Amino acid sequence: MNDVAATLSTLRQLPPLRWLVSLLHRVGLRGRNAVIALPYLWLVLFFVIPFVIVLKISFAEMQTSSPPYTSLIHWVGDKLTDLRVHLNPSNYLGIWADGIYTQAMLTSLKVAVISTLLALLIGYPMAYAIARADTRWRGMCLMMVILPFWTSFLLRVYAWIGILKTNGLLNNFLLWLGVINEPIVMLQTDFAVYLGIVYSYLPFMIMPLYATLEKMDLTLLEAAEDLGCKPMRAFFTITVPLSMPGIIAGSMLVFIPAVGEYVIPTLLGPADSLMIGKLLWTDFFTQRDWPKASAVAIALLLVLIVPLVWFQRRQAHATEAGQQ
Amino acid sequence: MRRNTSWVRLSSLVFGFAFLYIPILSLIVYSFNKSRLVTVWGGFSTQWYGKLLDNDQILDAAWLSLRVAAVNATGATLLGTLAGLALARFGNFKGRTLLSGMTTAPLVMPEVITGLSLLLLFVSMEQVFGWPAGRGVTTITIAHITLTLSYVTVIVQSRLSSMDESLEEAAMDLGARPTKVFMLVTLPIIAPALISGWLLAFTISLDDLVIASFVSGPGSSTLPMVIFSKVRLGVSPDINALATIMVSLVSIGVLVAGYVMMRRERNRQRDVQMALSAGQA
Numbered sequence: 001m002n003d004v005a006a007t008l009s010t011l012r013q014l015p016p017l018r019w020l021v022s023l024l025h026r027v028g029l030r031g032r033n034a035v036i037a038l039p040y041l042w043l044v045l046f047f048v049i050p051f052v053i054v055l056k057i058s059f060a061e062m063q064t065s066s067p068p069y070t071s072l073i074h075w076v077g078d079k080l081t082d083l084r085v086h087l088n089p090s091n092y093l094g095i096w097a098d099g100i101y102t103q104a105m106l107t108s109l110k111v112a113v114i115s116t117l118l119a120l121l122i123g124y125p126m127a128y129a130i131a132r133a134d135t136r137w138r139g140m141c142l143m144m145v146i147l148p149f150w151t152s153f154l155l156r157v158y159a160w161i162g163i164l165k166t167n168g169l170l171n172n173f174l175l176w177l178g179v180i181n182e183p184i185v186m187l188q189t190d191f192a193v194y195l196g197i198v199y200s201y202l203p204f205m206i207m208p209l210y211a212t213l214e215k216m217d218l219t220l221l222e223a224a225e226d227l228g229c230k231p232m233r234a235f236f237t238i239t240v241p242l243s244m245p246g247i248i249a250g251s252m253l254v255f256i257p258a259v260g261e262y263v264i265p266t267l268l269g270p271a272d273s274l275m276i277g278k279l280l281w282t283d284f285f286t287q288r289d290w291p292k293a294s295a296v297a298i299a300l301l302l303v304l305i306v307p308l309v310w311f312q313r314r315q316a317h318a319t320e321a322g323q324q
Numbered sequence: 325m326r327r328n329t330s331w332v333r334l335s336s337l338v339f340g341f342a343f344l345y346i347p348i349l350s351l352i353v354y355s356f357n358k359s360r361l362v363t364v365w366g367g368f369s370t371q372w373y374g375k376l377l378d379n380d381q382i383l384d385a386a387w388l389s390l391r392v393a394a395v396n397a398t399g400a401t402l403l404g405t406l407a408g409l410a411l412a413r414f415g416n417f418k419g420r421t422l423l424s425g426m427t428t429a430p431l432v433m434p435e436v437i438t439g440l441s442l443l444l445l446f447v448s449m450e451q452v453f454g455w456p457a458g459r460g461v462t463t464i465t466i467a468h469i470t471l472t473l474s475y476v477t478v479i480v481q482s483r484l485s486s487m488d489e490s491l492e493e494a495a496m497d498l499g500a501r502p503t504k505v506f507m508l509v510t511l512p513i514i515a516p517a518l519i520s521g522w523l524l525a526f527t528i529s530l531d532d533l534v535i536a537s538f539v540s541g542p543g544s545s546t547l548p549m550v551i552f553s554k555v556r557l558g559v560s561p562d563i564n565a566l567a568t569i570m571v572s573l574v575s576i577g578v579l580v581a582g583y584v585m586m587r588r589e590r591n592r593q594r595d596v597q598m599a600l601s602a603g604q605a
Contacts, residue, residue, distance in 0.1 A: 031502060032414060039407035039473065040419065043426040046470040050441030053448050122343070125336035132333060141337065143582050148344050150574045152531045154548050155567040158555050159347035162354060165559070167361070169350055202344065253432060260434020262534055267555065280436045284538075294444065297437045308432065315428050316421070 051301075058294035059087040069290050091295035101296065104274035105303060111190070111265075111275065112258035115197040119205040119254050120247065122198060127209035127246075128239075131216070142210070149203040157196055157267050164192050164268070192268035197258050205250040212246025213239075245318065252311040256304055276300055348571055355564035372565040379562060382550055389530050389547040392461060396468040397526040401518055403469065404476025404525075409506070411477070412484035427477040430470065439538030442467045446539060459541035467539045468532060472525035479524070483517035484510070516585070523577075 060069040070086075095101045130141045148156060163169040164186040171183040186192055216239065224234040240247075262277035269275070276296065284293035355373075359366025376382060407427050411420070430438060446456055446463050456463050491513070495505045511518075533548040540546065554560050 032410075032417075035406045036410045036414065036417060036419070036423065039403045039410070039427070039477070040423055042403055043407075043423070043470070043473070046442065046445065046466060047426055047430065047438075050438075050445040053444045054437075054441045057444055122340060125333070126340040129330075129333035129337045129340075132330075133337075139582070139586075143578060144341055145344070147575065147578050148348060150527050150578060151348065151571050152548070152551075152567070154531060154533055154551055154555075155351065155563070155570065156347055158551070158559075158563060158567070159351045161555070162559050162564075163347060163350060199343070199347070256432040257434055260436050262436055263552070277434060277436045280440065284440060290444070293440060297440050300434065301437060304434070308429065311432060312425050312428050316424050 054294045054297055057291055058091055058298050059089065060291045060294075061088050061090065062289045062291050068288055088291075091292050092299070094292065095295055095299055100274055101276075101279065101299070104276045104279050105299070107274050108259045108261075108276040109303070111193060111197070112255050112261075115194050115201070115258050116205075116251050116255045118194060118198045119202055120251060123202055123205035123250065124209055124247075127206045127213055130206075131210055131213035145203050145206050145210075153200055154263065157200060157264055160192065160196055160199065160268060161187065164195075187268065188270050190269065190273070193265050193273070196264040196268045197254075197261060200264065201254040201258065204253040208249035208253065209243065209246040212243045212249075216242050245314070248314065249311075249318075252307055252314075256307055256311065259304060260300055351564050351567040352571065355561065355568040357561060357564075360561060372561040373569075376562045376565045376569075381545075382547070382562070382566065385545050385547040385550040388461065388544060392465050392468060392546065393526045393529040395465050396472060396529040397522045399465070399469040400472040400476050400525040401522045404473050404521060405480050405518060407473065407477040408480025408484060409510075412481045427474050430474040431478070435471075435532070435534035436538075438471065439467070439535040442470065442535065443538040459539055460544040463539045463541070464536050464544065464546065467535050468525075468529040471532070471535060472528050475524050475528065476518075476521035479517050479521045480514065483514045487513055516588075520581075523581075527574075 057069055060071070062068060063070050070088075126145070130138055130145070133141060161168075165171070166183045166185065166187070168187070170186065171180075174180045175183065220238055220242075221234055224238055225231070229237075260277045260280075261275065262281050265273055265275045265278055266281075280293050280296045280300070283289050283296060354365075356368050356370060357365055358369035358371070404427075407423065410417070411424060411427070414420075442463075443459070446459055450456060450458075487510070492505050492509055495509045496502070500508070531548060532546075533552055536546045537549055537552075540549065551563060551566070554563060
């Protein structure tokens with residue numbers, strides 16, 4: 001620890017760092033404000049402002065130009081008062097009128113809800129088992145849960161293609177076992193999409209669940225047992241309610257991104273399946289209709305705004321509670 | 325006394341880990357398959373590794389991805405540490421809710437939305453300022469920093485929250501100014517969290533497909549983009565070889581990290597024991 005401190009102390013004396021600090025001082029950013037300002041400015045510029053731009057362009061129209069959308073502001077004369085803003089709501093009306101968007105939104109929500117429930121069903125027992133395991137094994141188990149997360153998401157989804165194919169691993173195995181006589185079609189199905197989403201997001205479900213379950217006071221369960229409560233009942237009346245923060249956190253971490261998923265439905269799902277992430281992608285890349293894609297993005301954001309804000313509130317409360 | 329092992333718990337772990345790892349193992353096993361039909365075993369062969377090394381497209385994309393990932397990880401760690409520090413230590417400052425919201429939103433936001441919004445930003449900026457001129461490595465890096473920033477912030481913030489503040493307070497009582505306290509006391513303590521944040525940002529950037537597809541330009545294809553375009557056409561054994569290499573590197577990294585952390589923890593325990601027994605002497 002001492003050599004790290006010494007290295008950092010030396011680094012701070014270096015000319016470039018001193019120059020940077022004095023530059024910030026000259027701009028008026030000292031101490032605390034500099035610390036807050038740097039990430040703040042970055043995020044406002046590269047996270048918040050883009051959303052404003054998406055909103056603006058969602059009111060434009062597609063045209064073959066560079067960039068491929070119309071400008072919202074037109075000059076009809078020379079004076080400042082001749083500025084006209086042209087808000088074209090046709091993209092939103094189009095989304096509302098065209099059935100496939102509503103259908104895609106509903107399908108995406110359905111898939112996300114089912115996948116979240118499946119992830120919970122698989123992830124909860126695993127998290128519980130790790131939380132109650134011997135302390136010696138917990139670290140290793142957690143590492144084994146996290147390890148797939150560190151390997152490429154894309155490659156892991158690709159692995160499922162090889163497994164679910166008609167002459168793939170699973171079919172060959174079932175044929176060899178004699179359980180089936182012909183290969184089952186598993187790829188390009190909704191089942192494959194659920195499988196893919198659960199598989200990819202499972203670590204996100206397990207980690208918050210484990211964090212909550214690990215903190216649980218086991219003496220509560222002992223007390224319940226002493227009072228004659230059966231283990232099953234104790235589980236549902238004590239453990240589950242106490243682990244609710246973890247359940248909600250894990251579910252949000254799976255549900256919200258799953259609604260807008262693109263890669264898994266494209267690689268594993270039916271070719272004609274309607275998910276909102278795929279539609280946005282096609283509108284943008286294939287149809288080159290940027291305004292339409294923007295409107296779809298805003299619509300998706302509006303659908304997700306309630307769970308998003310809820311998730312953020314819980315995160316803020318949780319970290320503040322942890323800090324007290 | 326209740327028994328500590330439960331067959332229900334053990335079997336759920338076994339099945340769970342089998343579910344997680346069988347696909348990865350299948351990737352590795354079939355990378356050594358002589359047959360081109362990935363799932364029909366035709367004999368042992370390492371030919372696909374050779375073909376991979378000859379594939380310039382993949383190698384160029386890999387090099388680009390590594391460069392972007394490294395720059396992105398460093399930038400994200402710098403900004404994320406600042407944000408985590410602000411959120412954990414500065415109490416209720418003006419604009420705290422917004423900063424907190426901005427750092428947690430990218431964690432869950434569907435990537436198609438962030439990708440689209442960043443692309444439109446870059447296009448608008450190019451129109452107004454002339455920069456960035458065309459999309460490529462710079463825009464991908466900026467986009468990735470924005471995404472991975474959140475992960476580093478969460479890690480740093482939680483590490484700082486669980487850290488013993490009395491060490492910092494002691495340093496300040498002894499007359500050290502805040503910057504010095506941070507550099508000499510806080511930073512060495514949270515250094516492991518910073519390293520894991522850097523590695524996490526690196527991994528996420530290396531693996532990102534959707535955002536990179538939106539904000540990249542002609543001639544700047546990242547590794548996931550190349551893999552995706554190949555994989556859409558069906559299974560391909562050289563991708564299995566690539567997957568095996570990546571999985572092996574990651575596994576070795578995680579094992580080494582785990583081992584190093586265990587050693588550090590044991591050394592720390594030993595130091596604490598020695599300090600306690602010396603104090604009692």
